[in-house]
Amino acid sequence: MKADGTGRKIHSLIDKVYHRANLELAWKLVKQNGGSGGIDNVRIADFERVAAEELARLHQQLKQDVYRPIPVRRVNIPKRNKPTETRPLGIPAIRDRVCQQALKNRLEPIFELTFSDCSFGYRPGRSTHQAMRKIYREIMNGCEWVVDADLRDFFGNVQHERLIDMISERISDGRILRLIRQMLEAGYMENGVKFQTVSGTPQGGIVSPLFSNIYLTPFDRAMENKGYRLIRFADDWVVLCKSREEAVKVFADAKVALEALGLTLHPEKTRITHISADLNFSAIS
């Protein structure tokens, strides 16, 4: 183990994680089969025995470096605001979710230290409320022009090689890096047909939100280095500007920074506004 090996090995983190997943599954099972008679103790005991076996197998596979994630199950759900459009979820198997949780537990404390102060999405101790407060503070400082932007299919366009490069700046354990690569390249299953994944990190994966912040941190830094007042929540970000001219420049610079990551702006959800309309992360469009 190298510099990042100060923490526990990933397979030693599995136990706690699995306990949670175990209970969650047991509960689903009870709800499915129980119905009238309440909790069926026999079924839970039976389930927990199988779960314990699965856990032991997972430990063993990770220790011996023979663990392979299976393709995620893809299901398209309608978007909240627009019922016509759908969003592809990639749902990993329970066993793989357990593994991802253990991975996240290990990666998060390391990468939290590298994240920018302007990043508010999916981060412990940070909320939309805090992001809003920062926006209002900048408006009070005289920033009346708002660049309001969204990335086109961000989760689907994460480039595997770039992401792994970024992770390897802090993680030198080759086993962990191989594990991440396998998760990214596991592919997906839709209507019983297997597809390969050339890019993207599955929406529904436990590590995906963390990956999204790792992937966009170079963008955060690039914008900060230009002196822009960026506030980012996942793939949704705003820059507060003192003039319309500055706002126009933000677009050009953002485009360049995003291009390096293989990302483009969503044209319909990206615009410049003046603070006459109200502003928040939900009512952006």
Place this chain on the structure above:
DNA sequence: CTACGTAACAC
């Protein structure tokens, strides 16, 4: 602070 549960919000 931990564990179980409910609800809401963001993406």
Place this chain on the structure above:
RNA sequence: CUUGUGUUACGUAG
């Protein structure tokens, strides 16, 4: 077999 992360509020038990 509609997922995930994060935040917040509340209830119960330590």
